[in-house]
Amino acid sequence: MKKAIVMLAAVLLSASMVWAAGDLSRQKSVDLRVLLGAKDAEMVIRPKTWNLETGKLYKVTLVNEGKVKHEWVAPEFTLTIWTRKVEVGGAEIKGIINEIELQPGAKADWYFVPIRTGTFDMACEIEGHKEAGMVGKVVVK
Ligand SMILES: [Cu+2]
Numbered sequence: 001m002k003k004a005i006v007m008l009a010a011v012l013l014s015a016s017m018v019w020a021a022g023d024l025s026r027q028k029s030v031d032l033r034v035l036l037g038a039k040d041a042e043m044v045i046r047p048k049t050w051n052l053e054t055g056k057l058y059k060v061t062l063v064n065e066g067k068v069k070h071e072w073v074a075p076e077f078t079l080t081i082w083t084r085k086v087e088v089g090g091a092e093i094k095g096i097i098n099e100i101e102l103q104p105g106a107k108a109d110w111y112f113v114p115i116r117t118g119t120f121d122m123a124c125e126i127e128g129h130k131e132a133g134m135v136g137k138v139v140v141k
Contacts, residue, residue: 037066
């Protein structure tokens with residue numbers, strides 16, 4: 001009996017170590033709406049911290065509600081994800097995404113799966129915007 005319990009525990013433990021199986025790109029997305037420039041504050045990335053998990057499909061909707069152009073850049077983070085697509089203005093863009101730039105009023109839906117864990121910097125790299133507060137972190141667990 002004791003031996004059976006130990007074996008069962010070993011089976012359960014090894015099963016819990018299997019993190020993912022199947023097509024990760026076709027799962028239901030976890031949706032996150034992000035403002036790059038808000039009505040009440042131009043120089044914001046909101047939320048400032050994204051808490052993500054590896055293996056999940058995310059749909060990040062980037063929206064510029066501000067009055068000037070903004071961009072989203074996180075070079076180390078974008079090397080550790082797999083992008084399924086970016087939907088913008090009726091078009092679908094596939095491939096590796098390094099930067100997304102949004103004119104005032106623009107919106108983009110970005111579908112991706114984080115692969116590696118870590119804490120990554122994100123920012124708007126337009127001159128003066130980072131210094132004015134357009135920075136944040138992506139935390140992947
Ligand atoms: Cu900006």
